[in-house]
Amino acid sequence: MEPCILNINELSKSYGRIKAVDKLSLEIHKGEVFALLGPNGSGKTTTLGIVLGAIDLDGGSYQWFDEEFNSTTLRRIGSILEVPLFYPFMSATDNLKLIADIKRISYDGIDEILTQVGLYQRRGSAFRTFSLGMKQRLAVGAALIGNPEVLILDEPTNGLDPQGIAEIRTLIKSIAEMGKTIILASHLLDEVQKICSHVAVLDHGKCLFTGRVDNMIGKTRMVEIAADDMNALLLELTAYEGVMNPFLIDGYIKAELINGTTPADLNNYLFGKGLIINHLTIEKISLEKYFLNILADNV
């Protein structure tokens, strides 16, 4: 197992009666592209704000890099929290230089970063003259300063045009390929599906699911199946370990295909039990459907 980058243990934070984060526990390892996925108000930003030291916690604990939190911890992390925060009258370059000053590193990489996020031409313009998408790009650029080991990106594609979204996603992927750890908050399933390796689904500050993104998709393949003797089929499927939760609907039986089970396995098993299948389809539920299912189960 790769070393642990961030360990969150029973983290809690309330705003009055609202539990923004509710006993949340997570582990993020080196090299993962980890998504915090959840609807608006599910506590993504609050969680990130806490582990970045901007928000005080009510309970629980967190640990970066398996070591004591000290003044250099945050300088190893590049982050965007919610909206881009810069001095409006300062140019893009000067704003980035200020961040380099805070992180105590040289200004060498700044031009390259501005190029990466497509702002090199506008590097001399005051931040307040930027469009929303340009501000967001600058925020992504700011997170890249000093080549940090970990990137925290809270909705990095917020406000970007389709091309900008594609560019930032490509950028995130290429950074991930360099072996960096990325923590991404998003409510866009599609985004998570495209760029993340791991996911934690949050709702009302609680973690509903955590694991690999491909497991999450793999786990949710549904089979639709029919045989001449439907009752026997249901019985056998209930006994079979390769599928989960079989149920009868519209003259078919539907079940979740457990990871690793192939349709051929299923067919062989049923054939072995003397059942002849006359219908078998596999339906891949998208992450979106799965995500909605998870949330629906918890209402």
Place this chain on the structure above:
Amino acid sequence: MKYLLRIEWRKHAKNPIFWAVIILYIISVVTELFGAEAFINRITSNASKNSPIPIPNLSIYTFPDIWHSLTYLAGFLKPLLAFAVILFVTNEFSYKTIRQHIINGLSREEVFTTKLIFIVMLSFVSAVAVSLSVLILGLFHTTGLQFGMITQKSFFIGAYFLEILCVAGFAMLLSIILKRSGLTIVVFSVYFFIAEPVLGFELNEDVARYLPLKTFGRMIDVPNTALMKLFGVNFREYIDLMDVFLSLLYLSIFLVITYLIIKKRDT
């Protein structure tokens, strides 16, 4: 420390509003100090028309007393300095740049220190502007000048620096508590121009003298002029160490509360 200075400097150096405020403030101070004598003499000459005895024109620009008179006069512009402090400290909250600094790895202690550096620098700039005015005006107006006369009462500039630093510290505390510039300016002004004067009037003198602004202002007493002497009033020409001590105490309290708020509050 040098590192924090650079950070604070970078924030302001490229801000045209910062320079506009600083230059306006310096112009106000210099105009006030250079115009004061003519202004006072015009009033006294008007007054002497109706006066049975002639009131002599006075010079407030002669060494060594010029240190006293000009630091006293410059003290009237404290609210302008306070407004500048409020404007730039609350900006950090309205731009939410404090949050950005913290997540980038500036500790809360360092955030506090940059703000402290800022108010010390502003007060220092003000003290320098007053000192230069003193030197220029004094050199032109003092007859029979000797070097000893120039430095003789220069300790007033130290008291002036402390006085405005205390007011700046108060303005910074209010800014940190209230976070919004307009609101902070209103609250500061109400306290400065209304609440404390009214309190000072209502309360028993033994208590009223310990009000913060009164304490800071008392360090530099009204300068004695020929006019005052004529009326037989005699103000204090030295600085009472008790006032210095109380001012430092107030300043420390302001700074400690500011620090604790920055340390504790979610950004």
